[in-house]
Amino acid sequence: AWTGDEGSRAVPEDPVRCKTLASRLDVLLKKLDGVKHENGSLRVEIDAIRQQRIQLNGIFERLKVEIRQRTAQLADFVEETEASRSVHNDAKLRVGVMRRQREVERNNFKSEVMRIRKDLQKTDHERKEIEVQLKRASEGVQKKKELIIPLEEHGFSEACMMRRIMKAAFLNCIQRRHIK
Structure with a gap:
């Protein structure tokens, strides 16, 4: 049986029952305080985790x-390297072509010099033969011990003649290069 108005708090009349309810209330209040305390510490922990997550999100961003910047930079470096490699390969090809062309020109020049040298030797030999024949015709047969030396050969310099030949061949080579 409860006493009290309907609008006011109802209080049990039985003191044993009242004590039991008070002890239950005490136990439940202690549990509630424990749960509230645990809830508070969990909230603090959750707030710390949230704060840490916000910081880590900033770091992650x-x-x-x-x-992204490093990737773009790396792509630029790769592109520059490819361009440099391409330029290097083109330069290598041009150097190879120039070397082959130089060898061809060198061989042509060499063969031209040899041809001119043979022509000079041939004309020199023919000239000597003609001089010998003329001298024989005018003086008769000479003694075999004496060498026939034409007048032009007294002042002849082989080094000077070779320089003139090389100069003419070099100028011809340059002129041919300009014509091409």
Whole structure:
């Protein structure tokens, strides 16, 4: 049986029952305080985790931006390297072509010099033969011990003649190069 008005708090009349309810209330209040305390500490922990997550998200975003920048930089470096490699290969090809062309020109020049040298030797030999024949015709047969030396050969310099030949061949080579 409860006493009290309907609008006011009902209080049990039985003191044993009242004590039991008070002890239950005490136990439940202690549990409630424990749960509230645990809830508070969990909230603090959750707030710390949230704060840490916000910081880590900021760091993560900065790292993503930095990775994008590094990736773009790396792509630029790769592109520059490819361009440099392409230029290097082109230069190698041009050097190879120039070397082959130089060898061809050198061989042509050499063969031209040899041909001119043979022509000079041939004309020199023919000239000597003609001089010998003329001298024989005018003086008769000479003694075999004496060498026939034409007048032009007294002042002849082989080195000077070779310089003139080389100069003419070189100028011809240059002129041919300009014509091509």
